[in-house]
Amino acid sequence: MECRQCATPLDRPGDYCLVCQTENADTIVLELQRERARVTVLFEETVVGHRTVTTTPEPDKEQERSELRYFAGQIADDVRRKRPEEVYATGERDVLREVRAQLRYPFYRIAAEDPVEHVIERKGDPPLDVVEASVAEKLGGSHSTLIGGRAGRDVLEVVAGHPHVKKIIPGPIEAGGSGSRTGVRGKVTRADDTGNVRLLLRDGSSVQENRVVTTANNRELGERVRDDLNDALVEAGFAQ
Structure with a gap:
């Protein structure tokens, strides 16, 4: 995939272009399972790319925490490459929690049989107001x-x-x-x-x-x- 503004080749579909400072994705949909995560990249209600991230859960409880954090970190890194306006996620609660903790984008949990289609259908809805107060x-x-x-x-x-x-x-x-x-x-x-x-x-x-x-x-x-x-x-x- 090339940047929509300057046609620079992108390493992954939807990556933010560092050459001309242009976003090539505005929304990310995460389908999170304990051993596998599917990252779907959207731009203006069109799917522009997918990526699958996998892990092997550790049987040892002490090592499992580090493994889960690393798995979530790989997912979060892929999201950060896009610099999206918002992130939607569904799936396994522990993975979702860990991913959200590593991101600083508007993050929404959803429940739908087809998460990507659900997000696309709702793209026209106005976002919730944000209240900045003590x-x-x-x-x-x-x-x-x-x-x-x-x-x-x-x-x-x-x-x-x-x-x-x-x-x-x-x-x-x-x-x-x-x-x-x-x-x-x-x-x-x-x-x-x-x-x-x-x-x-x-x-x-x-x-x-x-x-x-x-x-x-x-x-x-x-x-x-x-x-x-x-x-x-x-x-x-x-x-x-």
Whole structure:
């Protein structure tokens, strides 16, 4: 494949052209399995290339982490060569998490039988707004007390750090059943019809339901944000 601007030969289809500083891809779709990943490159709703990355999982648990990180790194390197505007991914959760951690592009998790066709069909949809604000700016409502004190605020910081979260409105703290786990835990529940979700904080037997206002405007987009938030809570060690 040649650069669409200056016709310089590209090492791989969709690579960013370093000669004339031109992008030759705007979207990447990742289909991630534990042993194999398919990287599909799109430009203006047209598939311009594919690449398959493979690995052999290590049986030893201590070595498996390094092997997974290296596998994800190969996938991430291929994405970075394209400098895309956005990345969509589906598949095995551990691989997806590791790849996302190594990239700094807008990254969306999707669920579809044909991920590439799904992304192409949605290309005309307007992107979700990004909210750049501090935790203090995103925190509102009449209930300022958070469950778990500082630990509860740490959970909210994880949620507030998501670019599609506009506001977090803490609710009252209620006594629940007996809690078997120590420490503050969080879980984001299903989105409503307006795309907003709720963050359930639990500390022992106490529970606090917090309303999370997102930039999504419907249930489907809200579910994408919910999945991202729950993944972030898992990565931060706060998941229920």
